[in-house]
Amino acid sequence: xxxxxxxxxxxxxxxxxxxxxxxxxxxxxxxxxxxxxxxxxxxxxxxxxxxxxxxxxxxxxxxxxxxxxxxxxxxxxxxxxxxxxxxxxxxxxxxxxxxxxxxxxxxxxxxxxxxxxxxxxxxxxxxxxxxxxxxxxxxxxxxxxxxxxxxxxxxxxxxxxxxxxxxxxxxxxxxxxxxxxxxxxxxxxxxxxxxxxxxxxxxxxxxxxxxxxxxxxxxxxxxxxxxxxxxxxxxxxxxxxxxxxxxxxxxxxxxxxxxxxxxxxxxxxxxxxxxxxxxxxxxxxxxxxxxxxxxxxxxxxxxxxxxxxxxxxxxxxxxxxxxxxxxxxxxxxxxxxxxxxxxxxxxxxxxxxxxx
Numbered sequence: 001x002x003x004x005x006x007x008x009x010x011x012x013x014x015x016x017x018x019x020x021x022x023x024x025x026x027x028x029x030x031x032x033x034x035x036x037x038x039x040x041x042x043x044x045x046x047x048x049x050x051x052x053x054x055x056x057x058x059x060x061x062x063x064x065x066x067x068x069x070x071x072x073x074x075x076x077x078x079x080x081x082x083x084x085x086x087x088x089x090x091x092x093x094x095x096x097x098x099x100x101x102x103x104x105x106x107x108x109x110x111x112x113x114x115x116x117x118x119x120x121x122x123x124x125x126x127x128x129x130x131x132x133x134x135x136x137x138x139x140x141x142x143x144x145x146x147x148x149x150x151x152x153x154x155x156x157x158x159x160x161x162x163x164x165x166x167x168x169x170x171x172x173x174x175x176x177x178x179x180x181x182x183x184x185x186x187x188x189x190x191x192x193x194x195x196x197x198x199x200x201x202x203x204x205x206x207x208x209x210x211x212x213x214x215x216x217x218x219x220x221x222x223x224x225x226x227x228x229x230x231x232x233x234x235x236x237x238x239x240x241x242x243x244x245x246x247x248x249x250x251x252x253x254x255x256x257x258x259x260x261x262x263x264x265x266x267x268x269x270x271x272x273x274x275x276x277x278x279x280x281x282x283x284x285x286x287x288x289x290x291x292x293x294x295x296x297x298x299x300x301x302x303x304x305x306x307x308x309x310x311x312x313x314x315x316x317x318x319x320x321x322x323x324x325x326x327x328x329x330x331x332x333x334x335x336x337x338x339x340x341x342x343x344x345x346x347x348x349x350x351x352x353x354x355x356x
Contacts, residue, residue: 040085040341041143042110045132045182048083050114052125055314055350068313070306071287071352074332075122076314079347085110085131087347091154091163091206091261092320092336099324099332103181105151105163107338109134109143111181116349121326123351132181134163134172139184142172152319153261155206155222162188162222164203169195171203171224171241193248194224194239201228205262207270209243209292216268216292218243223270223295225251227258235300247297254302257286261321265331265354268292271306273321273335282311285318287333307352316346323354330354 055076057063066073081087088106095101095113104112114129133141134151142165143149153164159177163185164170171194172185197203204227211220221243229237235250236259251259257274264270270290277283290303309315316337323333331354339345 038108038143038149040088040106040110041108041141041149042085042106042131042133043141045130046083047128047130048081048086050079050081050086050126050129052077052079052123052349054122054124055348057314058309058350059313061312067355068307068309068352069287070354070356071333072355074351074353076348076350077123077125079126079349081129083131086112087339087341089336089347090152090319090338092334093154093156093161093322094324094334095156097324099326099334102322103154103156103161104320104336105134105154107150107152107166109141109149109151113181123349130181135182135184136172137184137186142185152204152227153206153224154320155208157208157210157222162206162208164206164224166202166204166227167199169197169202171206171222188241190224190241191239191246191248193237197226197229197237201258202226204259205272207262207264209264213268217245218292218295220244221246223262225259225262225272227260233300238295240295240297245297249295249297250300251290252300252302255286257284260285260319263321263323263333264292265323266325270295271321271323271333272303273318275318283315283317284308284310285315287321306354306356314348314350316348318348318350 058073090107091105100115111132115127117125136142147167150166152166155162161174163172171188173188174183174185205225207223209218209221213219222241225238231250235253238249240246257276260275261273272288275285287307294301319338320336333352335350337348339347
């Protein structure tokens, strides 16, 4: 058996265990009497070491191939750390326009900040990585409140940062102008239908439409999308919060995919990262493009698939996506994976150029 086939088999078993590994871990955190924090929650701000191994080829079976749908592979990293709190990355946003400084969160209520190091346009490692607990309005870790730890989605409006919590289906707002990751969060008022999303298939993607995005009816709106909350027709539910026209919309569900994150491009395209699992094929990911102008209260939106990948490629449980534009005018997409704190999975950081 080839090395790559062995890896596919190994990851296939890991993919099969994505849900059970995550559920058993969270169940343990809830069930232990007197235990306030999930097992891998960060308890205090700390600088951490993160090691990186480069991924030279996205498809090891065809090393000459760099084009995958509408994307062109740039570079990738496998990230590891001796710090037990590093992992479970479920949200990722850049803090600058150069694609270097970043903010990420784990699904155990922890912040991560740092800087991506590049050489010749390719990622080579991470520098200045710091971890910190996410704090509530009283300055205490949000994880001290039962179920308030499954932080799955992340959006930015300048120094204002929004975080979606999946199991309780709430959104918190942080003012990073007041201390960065030490800022205290407040619970954002949300529609009652949002709070009734499924327990473990709730808020999974947040995107803020910039207020100065000219000609966009949704400027100033926070878009929230569920992983697996369905409308009456089996489509995925989304919400428009604040802005000029708040309400509910749907994303047409095809090929049994679930939403895992989204990013808004300057031209007005909403790119939705999706994934699915099959016992026969393992994990599958794809990216769809939705015109922002098509989203409105009561709308059912759809769009073309730009990219697809499976276990024949260097993927894992991809849960985060963001974008930046290079000095040369190229749009670069960055994807991050959630390893579920499992030795069978990997934390990947992948970058692609949007070619079309």
